[in-house]
Amino acid sequence: MTAVGRIVGIDLGTTFSAIATVMPTGKPVVLSNREGERLTPSVVLFEGAQSVLVGSMAKRSAVTAPLDVVEFVKRQMGNPDWKFETSTGEQYGAEAISAMILTRLKEDAELVLGAGQVTDAVITVPAFFDDARRRATRDAGTIAGLNVLRVLNEPTAAALAYGFVNHGDQTVLVFDLGGGTFDVTVLRIAGSDFDVIGTDGLHELGGFEWDNRLMEWLNDQFRQAGGPDLSEPFESAADLRDKAELAKHVLSQATTARVVLSGGGVTKSIIITREVFEGITADLLNQSRDLMISLVEEMGLAFSDIDNILLVGGSTRMPMVPRMVADISGRQPLQVDNVDELVALGAAIQADLLGPDGPMLDGPAPRISDVTSQGLGVIALNDQRIPCNTIVVARNSKIPSQGAEIFGTADDGQTAIRVHVTQGDDEDPGYVRLVTKGRYPDGGQPLAIPPYDAGAPIQVVLHYDIDQTIQVEVIDLTAGASLGTFEVDNVANLTDEELAEAIRKNKELGVG
Ligand SMILES: Nc1ncnc2c1ncn2[C@@H]1O[C@H](COP(=O)(O)OP(=O)(O)OP(=O)(O)O)[C@@H](O)[C@H]1O
Numbered sequence: 001m002t003a004v005g006r007i008v009g010i011d012l013g014t015t016f017s018a019i020a021t022v023m024p025t026g027k028p029v030v031l032s033n034r035e036g037e038r039l040t041p042s043v044v045l046f047e048g049a050q051s052v053l054v055g056s057m058a059k060r061s062a063v064t065a066p067l068d069v070v071e072f073v074k075r076q077m078g079n080p081d082w083k084f085e086t087s088t089g090e091q092y093g094a095e096a097i098s099a100m101i102l103t104r105l106k107e108d109a110e111l112v113l114g115a116g117q118v119t120d121a122v123i124t125v126p127a128f129f130d131d132a133r134r135r136a137t138r139d140a141g142t143i144a145g146l147n148v149l150r151v152l153n154e155p156t157a158a159a160l161a162y163g164f165v166n167h168g169d170q171t172v173l174v175f176d177l178g179g180g181t182f183d184v185t186v187l188r189i190a191g192s193d194f195d196v197i198g199t200d201g202l203h204e205l206g207g208f209e210w211d212n213r214l215m216e217w218l219n220d221q222f223r224q225a226g227g228p229d230l231s232e233p234f235e236s237a238a239d240l241r242d243k244a245e246l247a248k249h250v251l252s253q254a255t256t257a258r259v260v261l262s263g264g265g266v267t268k269s270i271i272i273t274r275e276v277f278e279g280i281t282a283d284l285l286n287q288s289r290d291l292m293i294s295l296v297e298e299m300g301l302a303f304s305d306i307d308n309i310l311l312v313g314g315s316t317r318m319p320m321v322p323r324m325v326a327d328i329s330g331r332q333p334l335q336v337d338n339v340d341e342l343v344a345l346g347a348a349i350q351a352d353l354l355g356p357d358g359p360m361l362d363g364p365a366p367r368i369s370d371v372t373s374q375g376l377g378v379i380a381l382n383d384q385r386i387p388c389n390t391i392v393v394a395r396n397s398k399i400p401s402q403g404a405e406i407f408g409t410a411d412d413g414q415t416a417i418r419v420h421v422t423q424g425d426d427e428d429p430g431y432v433r434l435v436t437k438g439r440y441p442d443g444g445q446p447l448a449i450p451p452y453d454a455g456a457p458i459q460v461v462l463h464y465d466i467d468q469t470i471q472v473e474v475i476d477l478t479a480g481a482s483l484g485t486f487e488v489d490n491v492a493n494l495t496d497e498e499l500a501e502a503i504r505k506n507k508e509l510g511v512g
């Protein structure tokens, strides 16, 4: 038998990442990085073409070397049009940069666990991530030299970590507000069964948005005091972001924070109260509130049916969050100290369950059942020959899941069809994401058929696997023959050649 490495769980966050493992004692623990921190800033500093710095040192360099520092890269996962260009002209995609963060986490974990020991990982993603973003995350792990066992939903991971120490049957709502994303998930815990019943989220709602509001407000105050606009150039904007985030943290403890800004020969000390901060960010909080309410309603539940509300993510430390949740639900939410570690701990638990040597976990092995976060559909012409998106697998279906729909061919004698698979929940093709290649109507998966009369039945079977990646089968019902089964070759993702090249480059790179 080949030697197996240590299996880890990784929370690859927008602002902070963490790595955890189940120790031989059966307990999941977060592993400290080389700086001795339990959270590693998801920030990369490029130093020429061959070397990068990841973590706190890179974050601190954002002000002095803003053109070579990249932050919030998780926001760009699954976006093939985004590239970061360093001051020396090198270009990197979101997968390659995320891989640098993962490489750093892996190497730091190996300082604790032993060199070359970390081989397999479960990496978490926001529940609302679509296929392209999930694949991009998996690819980032592959580039970093990890065997990615599973891509796990962050709120599900958090619930696993919570349920590991808080036994008892219960319905739990996980409210996860991190640095860049918001997820809300409802699940039932019964014994060691974790059964997710519904999930929803916004991938552009997190601490970053709160920081932006505070930056704008501070900049306005500074300009009213005769100072220059600090939102440009990069250096002063990075400094403003730093100070805004720090002030936000202060306002979680104290009711006022003082921020000193300088530029253009003007220095000004500005005081912001928690009340003002809550006022300028109220609409952001309301977005999370409305989504939480609508998910509970969609599940056919009332807040009285929910036994516990678990707050996860660093942004739930802002007092406005537990207060709002308590107001809406009528119960005090649970606020554990390690809100930003639960996801990594849960990922470690899931990783342990998937390990080749069987679980080391202390206690009964949890059974996890999750749901799809987005509907899966096909674009077809309706009776008026207008393209419509037909949902084939509904959102919040148990995964793995499968759905099938029968469509008719459009024209007499047509000898090819194109299958356009979508992700999203709207009938209008303009509001969903195309996951098959090209644009409608020219792209899609081209398949040859015999020349039938119009209306010949073609069945499309869509399948979500446990990682929520998509598989498609198309069946010609006239001939009773499958036209093919294919994994959606997501246009937003790396090709095999690009992936191989990224692996090669990452190996050559010094990650410090
Ligand atoms: N005491 C605090 N008060 C207010 N905000 C805080 C506090 N501590 C952390 N945060 C904020 O929490 C966010 C980071 O949280 P977390 O580490 O959970 O996010 P993440 O995992 O990086 O992001 P995501 O899960 O969205 O990808 C940052 O925006 C940070 O400013």
Ligand SMILES: [Mg+2]
Residues within 6 Å of the ligand: 011, 013, 014, 154, 178, 179, 313, 343
């Ligand atoms: Mg997170």
